[in-house]
Amino acid sequence: MSVHRLAGLAAFALLLGLSAPAAAQTGGASEGIVVYNAQHESLGREWTDAFTKATGIPVTMRQGGDMQLANQLIAEGAASPADVFLTENSPAMTLADSAGLFAPVDKATLDQVPAAFRPSDGRWIGIAARATVFAYDKTKLSEDKLPKSIMDLADPAWKGRWGAAPAGADFQAIVSAMLDMKGEEATLAWLKALKANALPYKGNSIAMKAVNVGEIEGAIIYHYYWFGDQAKTGENSNNVALHYFRHQDPGAFVSLSGGGVLKSSQHPKEAQALLAFITGKAGQDILKNGTSYEYAVGKDAASNPKLVPLSDLQAPTIDPSRLNSRKVTEMMTAAGLI
Amino acid sequence: MTLLTIDGLGKSYGHTTALDDVSLRVEAGRRTAVVGPSGSGKTTLLRLVAGFEAPDAGRIELDGTIMADGPAHVPAHRRGIGIVAQDGALFPHLSVAENIGFGIPRGTPDRETQIAGLIDMVELDRAMLERRPHQLSGGQQQRVALARALGRKPRLILLDEPFSALDTGLRENMRKAVARVLQAAGITAILVTHDQTEALSFADQVAVLRGGRLVQTGAPRTLYLQPRDRETALFLGDAVLLPAHARDGHADCALGAVPIRAERQGRVEIMLRPEQIRIVPADEDGTGRVVDIEFGGAVCTVTVALEGTSLPPVAIRTSSLAPPALGDRVRLDIDGAAHVLDADGADRPPAP
Amino acid sequence: MRHDDGSFASLPPVDGLAATGAMLRAPRLPALLARHPLVHLAAALVALASLVPLGFVVATTWEVGWDTVRELVFRPRVGELLVNTALLEATSVPISIVVAVALAWLIERTDLPFARLWSWLAVAPLAVPAFVHSYAWISLAPGMHGLWSATFVSVIAYFPFLYLPVAATLRRLDPAIEDAAASLGLGPWRVFFRAILPQLRIAICGGSLLIGLHLLSEYGLYVMIRFDTFATAIVDQFQSAYNSPAANMLGGVLIVCCLLLIALEALLRGGERYARVGAGAARPATRRALGRWRLPALILPAALALLTLGVPLWTLARWIVLGGIAIWPAEVLVTFAQTMALALAGGALATLAAAPMAWLSVRAPGRVQRVLEACHYYVGSLPGVVVALALVSLTVRYFLPLYQTYATLLAAYVLLFLPRAMVGLHASIAQAPVELERAAQALGRTPAQAVRQVTLRLAAPGVAASLALVALGITNELTATLMLAPNGVETLSTRFWSLTSEIDYVAAAPYAVMMVALSLPLTLLLHAQSTRVAGQ
Incomplete structure (x- = not known):
C-alpha cells in the first residue's frame, strides 16, 4: 500500500471516527450534558438513554470509580467539563460537597425523595440504595x-x-x-x-x-x-x-447512591432535569424493572418485588453526610x- | 603405517548419491588432499570421517579402531579428530586464549603453558591471546582455529577448505605455514579443497573426487603428468589434448611425432601440459600460425592455430621476453613425453 | 502488547551509512548540527517531550518533599509490591527463557516434524492481548490467582518475545561452530551449553528485557488473575484518589524498576558483538536427528500451542456461541470504528514524530544524536499507567485546555509507541542511502525532488510498517486509554475491560475477537520479517 493511500485512509478514518464523539461533545455545548458516572455503567446507560429519549437532551458519560471521579472533580475545579455527578455510595458525594463543588438541587426534585435519603444541606440527592x-x-x-x-x-x-x-x-x-x-x-x-x-x-x-x-x-x-x-x-x-x-x-x-449538579456546570437547567428524571417515577421505575436490582428511593417508588423490602432490613440510621x-x-x- | 582406512564408503541424501564406493588409505604423518569440483562429495567425505554424519555403507578405520561400519558410528566428539573449517569457526563469545583452550580440559596442570605453546606454534603473537575473534584478520583466525584443533593432540586433522576465504597472497603464505606446523607436529592431515594448485602443492598424496567417486589417487606429480582421463587432466591444470596414432613409443599427431611412454598402438588421445611445449619460429617447417598474443607480465599467452587440422587453436604460456609476432609461422617442440590418456578418452572420434 | 519491537530497538545505528559525514575531514559536532538544523530541532523537541514523564515524577518528588516521599515510598505496601514484582520477574523470565530456547532449538535445529507450522504457531500468541489470555484462563479455571498463576499466564502471553530473537539467532548461527566444538571432544549436551547457548546471549538478553518491561507495565492480566503489581496498585490509587501523591510516588518507584531492568540488561549483554567471523558463506545448518525422540519431542510445541492458542480460541468460541447474535449490537461497530480512527491517527502521528530522529540516526549519526535517540527509546519502555498519570496531572494543573482531549491521548500514544515507529523507519531509511539521492540530483532533480522521488519511495514500506505496528499497540492499549480518553470515547480494549470488570464475559467476547482479528495479520508480518532478516 502506498504512503498516499495510507495517509488518505488515516485522514478519512480520523474524520469519521473522531468527529462522532466530538460532535456529541461540541454539539453538547448548546444542549447536551456531561455526566461523570461512578454508578454501574449499565444502570447509568439505562437512565441516560431513557432521559435522552424523554427530553431530547444528549448525554455523554465518563465512567470511573466513586473516589476517582470525586477527586478528579476536585482537581478539575471550576474548569470541569462535568455537569452531573452520579455515585454508587455517599462518601464520594460528601467529599465533592465539602469541596464546595455542588449547586443546590431543585426544591421540586428534593421533594421527590424522603428526607432520610438525602443530606440536610440539599446539595445532592439520593438516587438509589x-x-x-x-x-x-x-x-x-x-x-x-x-x-x-x-x-x-x-x-x-x-x-x-x-x-x-x-x-x-x-x-x-x-x-x-x-x-x-x-x-x-x-x-x-x-x-x-x-x-x-x-x-x-x-x-x-x-x-x-x-x-x-x-x-x-x-x-x-x-x-x-x-x-x-x-x-x-x-x-x-x-x-x-x-x-x-x-x-x-x-x-x-444500607448505602445511598447519590447525584448532584456541579456548580461549574454550563447547563444547569439540563443537569437539574436529569436529577429530576432519575429521582422521578420514570427513573425509579428503571430500578424496579431494569437489570440493576438496586433499591428505589423515591417517595412512593417501589423496588423490584424480588428484593427483600428495604423496610425489613433493620438498617442502622446514619446521616449520609457524616460518612x-x-x-x-x-x-x-x-x-x-x- | 596406515592411519586411516576408508573402505567402500557410500552416502546418499534422498535420491542424490553424494559418495559412492569410496576407498582411500592415508599414511600416518602424511598430508593428503582430496580435491574435486563443488558437488563432488568432498565435504560429505570429510563429514563422514569427522563423524558428523554416519555413512550408509562402508567402513572407516582409524588407527586400527573402527569408527564407522555402515550406519553404526562413533560420534565426532569421541573420535579425536581435529577439524579446521573454512572460516575458522571460532567461538565468537570467547577470547583467542579461550578458543585455543576450548578442547583442553579445565584443570589440566599446564593448561596456560600449553595454550601459549600452541599460539607460538601457529606463529602468532602471544599478545593476541586476549583478543576476540572479530578483532583478528582472516589469516589470524585460521591460525587460531588450527591451534585450537592441535590443542587436543589429534591423530588426524581435517582441513575443510581453510584457505579459500583468504586473499591470494595470504593463501600461499598460510598454506606453507600450515604445512610447516603439521610437519613439525607430525600430524596426519587431510585437506579438502576445490583448488588444484593448493592440493598439488600441499599434499603428499592427492585424491581426485568427482561425482561422488574417487577417480584417481596418487602423488601430486604423478597425477598431474599422468591423469587417468581428460576430465582429471583438465581439472588439475591446463592441458593440450590431441588425437593421435600411437606406434612403437611414438604418437603421430598435429604436432608431428611425439614420444610416449605407453605401450599402445593405434588411435589414442594424448595430453601435453602447456609448459612442455616450446614455440620455435619456423617459417619453413612450421606446424602452425600465431593467431593471438596476450601480454600478461612475466609470461604471455600465445595462441597457435595448428595447420592442416580442424582442432581448436592451442594456447601456450611462454616467456614474455621474446614472444613471436602475430601471424608468425611457428613450430611446437615438445619436452619429455606425452601422456596417453586411458581408453575412454581415446574412444572419441579422431580428427580427420 | 507493546515493546515487541525492542528486539530491533537495540540495533546499533548503521555506521556505514554516515554518508553525509564522508566529506574531506571529520566534521566537528557543531558543523554536523548546523547541517540539518531543522531536523535536529524537531528530533530534540520529540526527545524533550519523551522526558516529560520522568521529569514529572522528579518534579513531584521534589515538590512534596522528602518527608512525604518517605511516608509514601517506605511503607509495607510498597515493600509487598516490590517483592511481588521481583518474584514475578524471577519466575516468569527464566521460565520463558527455557521454554523459548527449547522450542526454538527444536524448531530450528532438529528434524522435528512440521517445523514450519510450529514456528508460526509459536509467534501467533502475540496476536492475543495479554489480558485476553488471562480472561481465557479464568473463564476456564475461575480459581486461578496469585504468583504462580500470574507467572503461568505471563509466560504464555509473552514467551514469543523471546522465541522470535532466539529462533532468528539459531537460524543464522554458523553450524561449523557446533562441528568444531564436537571435534574438540564435546558431547551433544555440552556442545549446546558451551557453544550454542553463549551465542544466544544477546538474543536472550534482549528478549528478556522486553518481557521484563511488559511484566512491569501490564495491568489487565494481573487484575484478572488477582496479583498485585505496581501497575495495578497505581490504578487502584488512581481510582481511590485520582492523581494523588501516593500514585505518583508508586509511579516513581516503577520508573526506577524499569531503568534498573534496562541497566541490568546492558550489564549482562556486555559490549560485545557476536558477529559471525570470517567471510565465507555459511553452510545451511544440518538439522540434528532426534531419532526415537522425534515423536515425544512433539509434545512441547503441541502443548504450548494448546495452552497459548487453544485455550483462548476455545474460550472465545464458547462465549461467542453462548452469546449468539445478541452480543453484537451496533455499538460494537462504533467502538471498532473509533478504535481504528484512534489507532491510525496515533500511528500516523508517532511515525511523523519518529521520522526526524530515524533520519538523523541513519544519515548523521554521532554522539549527540545517540543521546537523542536513547530518549526516543527509553520512553517506550515506560508503563502506560506512568505516562498517563503524568499527562493527566500536567494537563489538569497547567494545560487545562488540553485536558481530556484527543491531543493528550494521542500524545500519550506517540510517547508510548515511539520505539515501534523508529524501528520501521530506521530500517527503511537505511534502505535508501544518500548516494541514490545524489544520483538523482546528478540526473537533474532538485534536492526536494530527489527526496520525494527516491528516498520517500524507498522508505514507504517502512513507513507503512511503523504505522501498522503503532496502530496495533494502540488497539490493545488499556491503561493510558482508560485514564486519558476524552469523555465518551472508548476503544475495543477499554470496552472489553469494563465488560469483564462486571464479569459479563459473554458480552466482552466480541471485543476480544476483534482485537485478535486485528492483531493477527501484524503478528504474522512480524514473523515473516524476522525470518527474512535472518536471510531465509
Whole structure:
C-alpha cells in the first residue's frame, strides 16, 4: 500500500471516527450534558438513554470509580467539563460537597425523595440504595453457622474463610458506617483483622464468584450482584445465598447512591432535569424493572418485588453526610489494605 | 603405517548419491588432499570421517579402531579428530586464549603453558591471546582455529577448505605455514579443497573426487603428468589434448611425432601440459600460425592455430621476453613425453 | 502488547551509512548540527517531550518533599509490591527463557516434524492481548490467582518475545561452530551449553528485557488473575484518589524498576558483538536427528500451542456461541470504528514524530544524536499507567485546555509507541542511502525532488510498517486509554475491560475477537520479517 493511500485512509478514518464523539461533545455545548458516572455503567446507560429519549437532551458519560471521579472533580475545579455527578455510595458525594463543588438541587426534585435519603444541606440527592450482605456458599455454611454481626468476622476462627473487595468504594462506604457507629479504635482493630483473615478481591462480583466456586465460604458485598447474576445465567451465583445481618448491625448498612449538579456546570437547567428524571417515577421505575436490582428511593417508588423490602432490613440510621471517606482511606492505608 | 582406512564408503541424501564406493588409505604423518569440483562429495567425505554424519555403507578405520561400519558410528566428539573449517569457526563469545583452550580440559596442570605453546606454534603473537575473534584478520583466525584443533593432540586433522576465504597472497603464505606446523607436529592431515594448485602443492598424496567417486589417487606429480582421463587432466591444470596414432613409443599427431611412454598402438588421445611445449619460429617447417598474443607480465599467452587440422587453436604460456609476432609461422617442440590418456578418452572420434 | 519491537530497538545505528559525514575531514559536532538544523530541532523537541514523564515524577518528588516521599515510598505496601514484582520477574523470565530456547532449538535445529507450522504457531500468541489470555484462563479455571498463576499466564502471553530473537539467532548461527566444538571432544549436551547457548546471549538478553518491561507495565492480566503489581496498585490509587501523591510516588518507584531492568540488561549483554567471523558463506545448518525422540519431542510445541492458542480460541468460541447474535449490537461497530480512527491517527502521528530522529540516526549519526535517540527509546519502555498519570496531572494543573482531549491521548500514544515507529523507519531509511539521492540530483532533480522521488519511495514500506505496528499497540492499549480518553470515547480494549470488570464475559467476547482479528495479520508480518532478516 502506498504512503498516499495510507495517509488518505488515516485522514478519512480520523474524520469519521473522531468527529462522532466530538460532535456529541461540541454539539453538547448548546444542549447536551456531561455526566461523570461512578454508578454501574449499565444502570447509568439505562437512565441516560431513557432521559435522552424523554427530553431530547444528549448525554455523554465518563465512567470511573466513586473516589476517582470525586477527586478528579476536585482537581478539575471550576474548569470541569462535568455537569452531573452520579455515585454508587455517599462518601464520594460528601467529599465533592465539602469541596464546595455542588449547586443546590431543585426544591421540586428534593421533594421527590424522603428526607432520610438525602443530606440536610440539599446539595445532592439520593438516587438509589443498596444493602450490605454476607454472600455465602450454601453448600458449606448452614444458617446457624453464619456470623451474627459483621464484627464477628474479625474472629480468628474466620481466618482464610471470607473475602471482600477492600480497594473498592462500596466496601469503604461500609467501613465508614462502621466508623460512625463503633468509633475509630474498634474499626481499626476490625480492619487489621480483615487484613489478617480475609482474602482481598478486585471487585464485588469477583468476590461473589470466588464464593460460588468454593474458594472462600463467604464475602461482604452488596445485595444486587447476586440478583443480577441470578437474572442472567446464575453461572456465578448458583451456589451462593445471601445473609442479611439486620438488627441495626453495621453490617446491615444500607448505602445511598447519590447525584448532584456541579456548580461549574454550563447547563444547569439540563443537569437539574436529569436529577429530576432519575429521582422521578420514570427513573425509579428503571430500578424496579431494569437489570440493576438496586433499591428505589423515591417517595412512593417501589423496588423490584424480588428484593427483600428495604423496610425489613433493620438498617442502622446514619446521616449520609457524616460518612468520612478521607478518614477511612487513612485507616485502611494504616492497616496495610491499600 | 596406515592411519586411516576408508573402505567402500557410500552416502546418499534422498535420491542424490553424494559418495559412492569410496576407498582411500592415508599414511600416518602424511598430508593428503582430496580435491574435486563443488558437488563432488568432498565435504560429505570429510563429514563422514569427522563423524558428523554416519555413512550408509562402508567402513572407516582409524588407527586400527573402527569408527564407522555402515550406519553404526562413533560420534565426532569421541573420535579425536581435529577439524579446521573454512572460516575458522571460532567461538565468537570467547577470547583467542579461550578458543585455543576450548578442547583442553579445565584443570589440566599446564593448561596456560600449553595454550601459549600452541599460539607460538601457529606463529602468532602471544599478545593476541586476549583478543576476540572479530578483532583478528582472516589469516589470524585460521591460525587460531588450527591451534585450537592441535590443542587436543589429534591423530588426524581435517582441513575443510581453510584457505579459500583468504586473499591470494595470504593463501600461499598460510598454506606453507600450515604445512610447516603439521610437519613439525607430525600430524596426519587431510585437506579438502576445490583448488588444484593448493592440493598439488600441499599434499603428499592427492585424491581426485568427482561425482561422488574417487577417480584417481596418487602423488601430486604423478597425477598431474599422468591423469587417468581428460576430465582429471583438465581439472588439475591446463592441458593440450590431441588425437593421435600411437606406434612403437611414438604418437603421430598435429604436432608431428611425439614420444610416449605407453605401450599402445593405434588411435589414442594424448595430453601435453602447456609448459612442455616450446614455440620455435619456423617459417619453413612450421606446424602452425600465431593467431593471438596476450601480454600478461612475466609470461604471455600465445595462441597457435595448428595447420592442416580442424582442432581448436592451442594456447601456450611462454616467456614474455621474446614472444613471436602475430601471424608468425611457428613450430611446437615438445619436452619429455606425452601422456596417453586411458581408453575412454581415446574412444572419441579422431580428427580427420 | 507493546515493546515487541525492542528486539530491533537495540540495533546499533548503521555506521556505514554516515554518508553525509564522508566529506574531506571529520566534521566537528557543531558543523554536523548546523547541517540539518531543522531536523535536529524537531528530533530534540520529540526527545524533550519523551522526558516529560520522568521529569514529572522528579518534579513531584521534589515538590512534596522528602518527608512525604518517605511516608509514601517506605511503607509495607510498597515493600509487598516490590517483592511481588521481583518474584514475578524471577519466575516468569527464566521460565520463558527455557521454554523459548527449547522450542526454538527444536524448531530450528532438529528434524522435528512440521517445523514450519510450529514456528508460526509459536509467534501467533502475540496476536492475543495479554489480558485476553488471562480472561481465557479464568473463564476456564475461575480459581486461578496469585504468583504462580500470574507467572503461568505471563509466560504464555509473552514467551514469543523471546522465541522470535532466539529462533532468528539459531537460524543464522554458523553450524561449523557446533562441528568444531564436537571435534574438540564435546558431547551433544555440552556442545549446546558451551557453544550454542553463549551465542544466544544477546538474543536472550534482549528478549528478556522486553518481557521484563511488559511484566512491569501490564495491568489487565494481573487484575484478572488477582496479583498485585505496581501497575495495578497505581490504578487502584488512581481510582481511590485520582492523581494523588501516593500514585505518583508508586509511579516513581516503577520508573526506577524499569531503568534498573534496562541497566541490568546492558550489564549482562556486555559490549560485545557476536558477529559471525570470517567471510565465507555459511553452510545451511544440518538439522540434528532426534531419532526415537522425534515423536515425544512433539509434545512441547503441541502443548504450548494448546495452552497459548487453544485455550483462548476455545474460550472465545464458547462465549461467542453462548452469546449468539445478541452480543453484537451496533455499538460494537462504533467502538471498532473509533478504535481504528484512534489507532491510525496515533500511528500516523508517532511515525511523523519518529521520522526526524530515524533520519538523523541513519544519515548523521554521532554522539549527540545517540543521546537523542536513547530518549526516543527509553520512553517506550515506560508503563502506560506512568505516562498517563503524568499527562493527566500536567494537563489538569497547567494545560487545562488540553485536558481530556484527543491531543493528550494521542500524545500519550506517540510517547508510548515511539520505539515501534523508529524501528520501521530506521530500517527503511537505511534502505535508501544518500548516494541514490545524489544520483538523482546528478540526473537533474532538485534536492526536494530527489527526496520525494527516491528516498520517500524507498522508505514507504517502512513507513507503512511503523504505522501498522503503532496502530496495533494502540488497539490493545488499556491503561493510558482508560485514564486519558476524552469523555465518551472508548476503544475495543477499554470496552472489553469494563465488560469483564462486571464479569459479563459473554458480552466482552466480541471485543476480544476483534482485537485478535486485528492483531493477527501484524503478528504474522512480524514473523515473516524476522525470518527474512535472518536471510531465509
